[in-house]
Amino acid sequence: MALAGETGDLPRVVPMGLGGILVQLSDRLDDAANRRALALAARIEAEVGTGALAGVEEAAPSLGSVFLRLDPLRADRVAITGRIAELLKDAAGQGTAPSRRWTIPVAFGGAGGPDLDAVAAELGCSAQAAVEDLTAQDLRVMAIGFAPGLPYMGILPDRWDIPRKAGLTPNVPAAGIVVAVRQVILFPADTPTGWWHVGQSGLRAFRPGAADPFAFRAGDSVRLRAVGPDELQALREADPEGGGARLEVLP
Amino acid sequence: MTRALLVHRAGPAITVQDLGRPGYLARGLSRGGAADRLALRQGAALLGQAAGAALEMAGLGGSFTVTAPTRIALTGAPMRVRRDGTALVWGASHLLSPGERLEIGAVEAGVYGYLTLGGGIATDPVLGSRAAHLTAAIGRRLADGDRLPLGPDQGAGTGLALTDRPHTGGGTIRILPTAQTALFAPEDRARFEATAFHRDGPGNRQGVKLAGGAPIATQGQRSLLSETVQPGDIQMIGAGAPYVLLSECQTMGGYPRIATVLPDDLPRVAQAAPGDRLRFRFVTLEEALADHARQRPGGRVKIGTRRLLRDPAEMADLLSHQLISGVTDGRGEGEE
Numbered sequence: 001m002a003l004a005g006e007t008g009d010l011p012r013v014v015p016m017g018l019g020g021i022l023v024q025l026s027d028r029l030d031d032a033a034n035r036r037a038l039a040l041a042a043r044i045e046a047e048v049g050t051g052a053l054a055g056v057e058e059a060a061p062s063l064g065s066v067f068l069r070l071d072p073l074r075a076d077r078v079a080i081t082g083r084i085a086e087l088l089k090d091a092a093g094q095g096t097a098p099s100r101r102w103t104i105p106v107a108f109g110g111a112g113g114p115d116l117d118a119v120a121a122e123l124g125c126s127a128q129a130a131v132e133d134l135t136a137q138d139l140r141v142m143a144i145g146f147a148p149g150l151p152y153m154g155i156l157p158d159r160w161d162i163p164r165k166a167g168l169t170p171n172v173p174a175a176g177i178v179v180a181v182r183q184v185i186l187f188p189a190d191t192p193t194g195w196w197h198v199g200q201s202g203l204r205a206f207r208p209g210a211a212d213p214f215a216f217r218a219g220d221s222v223r224l225r226a227v228g229p230d231e232l233q234a235l236r237e238a239d240p241e242g243g244g245a246r247l248e249v250l251p
Numbered sequence: 252m253t254r255a256l257l258v259h260r261a262g263p264a265i266t267v268q269d270l271g272r273p274g275y276l277a278r279g280l281s282r283g284g285a286a287d288r289l290a291l292r293q294g295a296a297l298l299g300q301a302a303g304a305a306l307e308m309a310g311l312g313g314s315f316t317v318t319a320p321t322r323i324a325l326t327g328a329p330m331r332v333r334r335d336g337t338a339l340v341w342g343a344s345h346l347l348s349p350g351e352r353l354e355i356g357a358v359e360a361g362v363y364g365y366l367t368l369g370g371g372i373a374t375d376p377v378l379g380s381r382a383a384h385l386t387a388a389i390g391r392r393l394a395d396g397d398r399l400p401l402g403p404d405q406g407a408g409t410g411l412a413l414t415d416r417p418h419t420g421g422g423t424i425r426i427l428p429t430a431q432t433a434l435f436a437p438e439d440r441a442r443f444e445a446t447a448f449h450r451d452g453p454g455n456r457q458g459v460k461l462a463g464g465a466p467i468a469t470q471g472q473r474s475l476l477s478e479t480v481q482p483g484d485i486q487m488i489g490a491g492a493p494y495v496l497l498s499e500c501q502t503m504g505g506y507p508r509i510a511t512v513l514p515d516d517l518p519r520v521a522q523a524a525p526g527d528r529l530r531f532r533f534v535t536l537e538e539a540l541a542d543h544a545r546q547r548p549g550g551r552v553k554i555g556t557r558r559l560l561r562d563p564a565e566m567a568d569l570l571s572h573q574l575i576s577g578v579t580d581g582r583g584e585g586e587e
Binding site for chain 2: 016019024028029041045057062101143146150172188189213
C-alpha cells in the first residue's frame, strides 16, 4: 500500500506531520471497521518497535482508524506501510471477541439525567421505554479518547442517531452518562458537553493515583443497568470508586 | 534533609512540567508536559543535566527561596527577575543561596517562563512523569506555601547563558500536511499560507486560537469521524478559525485539520503572546526530516551556550569573562 492522499480508496495510510501516520479504515461510524481498527491496533502494539515497525512508538485506535506515533529519525515509513498492509490482510474481516464485560448501575432521569425526557421525545417514546431500550443494548467500547479513560460506546441502533444538542451543557458531573449520534459516553471527569445527559453512574473511569488508572479498555463489552437514585447513592457509598459496577473476565 | 524549593508567593498558573508522559494515547491521555519543550531543554542544558521537572510559569512568576545552595536556570519567555533586589540575566544559570529571595515577575514577552533547579524537582511521578496535566486532573497549580523537594544535583557551575534569543514574538511557522489537509481546496490552503494571523485572546496549555483571516472551511466538516489528534495540529473550529493544539490537548477530535506544526516550531506558537503575528508555510516531509535531524546531532537536541559576560551579579562566579561558544546537549528522553 502506498502513502495515499485523503481521497484514495479505503483503507488508506496518510501521513500526519513529522511523527505520525494514520491508517484510515472508514470515513463514517461503522461497527465492522471499528472492530478491524481495534484488531489492527492490537497487532501493531504487539510488534511496536520491532522488525519492520522499528521506530513506531505507540499505536492508538479510534473509531475508524489507527494512529501510529513515530520516532521521526528512526522510522522507515516505507517498511512500516508495507507491514501495515500485511497486518491489514491478516486482520481482514477479523474482530476481537470481547474479553471483559462491564455491568454498570445507572440512575436515569431526574437531576442526574435532565435530558432524558428530551431524548425520549427524539425517539418518539416514553422516558421509561427509552431507558428499557438503552439498557437492553450490548454496548462495546469502540475507542478511548478525548479525555483520559473516556469510553466511546456503541453502536446504538439507527433510532438513536440523535444529533448533539444545539447548546453546550456547562457541566456534566464525573461518571455522568450522555448519548448522541448512536453512541454512549461515560465521563471520567466533570465535563462541559453538547451531548445529552440522560443518567448518572458511580464509576470513576480514570483514577490518576491508582496502579491501573484506566477502568475501560477498547473492546470491552458493556451493559447499563437501571437503578433508582437511592440505590445508586447506596452503591456509591459502599463503593466510592466503582459505584457498584461489575467487571467480569470472559472465558 | 532533602533540599527544597519554597514557594512563598505563586503566580496564578505555575505548574511542575517535564517532557510529559507519552504512551497513553490509546487510553485517552495526551502526552502533556512543558508547553515549550525547547525552553525546558534549554534550562536543563544551562545546568548540564537531563531534561527533568521544572517550574512552568504562565504570564507571572512568584517568590521563592531554597533550603540549601541551589543552581537555577531561567529560560523561555523573559520575565522580570531579581535575586535579593538585584536583577538577574534571563536565559542564564545562577546560584541561589538560602536566605536569598528570588522574585520573578511578569513576562516581558511571550507566555511561558521556566525555572529549572539543579537536580530537578523530585515530586512523586504519576504514570512516569511529574508533569501536571490539569485537564486530566493530574497535579495542580502551585499555591503559596508549597514546598517542592529537589533531587541530588550531580552538576556544578553557573554563569552560562543561551546563545539563541528567546523564541517569542511569533514569526513564520513551518507546517506539514495531516490527515485532512487534502479536504481543503488548494486555494484555501494557499490563502491559509498567505494570511498573517495573530494570537487571539487568552489561550491555555490545551491550545491557542488564532484570528486575522477570513474563515477557511471544508466540505462536510460537521460530519467527520473523530480520530486521533496531536500537539501541533491546526484545527479549523467554528466557522473556520485556526486553533493550534498544544501539549495538554485532547487525544481525539472531530474538527478538520488543515495542517500540523513541526515539533521544532511549536514552541514559537506556544510562546506567541496575544497580538503576536504568526504566518504558516508548508514544507515537504523530506525537508522537515532533514532539518529535524540537523537539530539533533546524535539524537540529542542542539542548544548553544556561552559564558555570561559583564553581569555584575555573576562576576564573582566567573573564571573567565571571555565569550566561549559551545554546544550543550539538552539531554532527555521522549523526542517529539
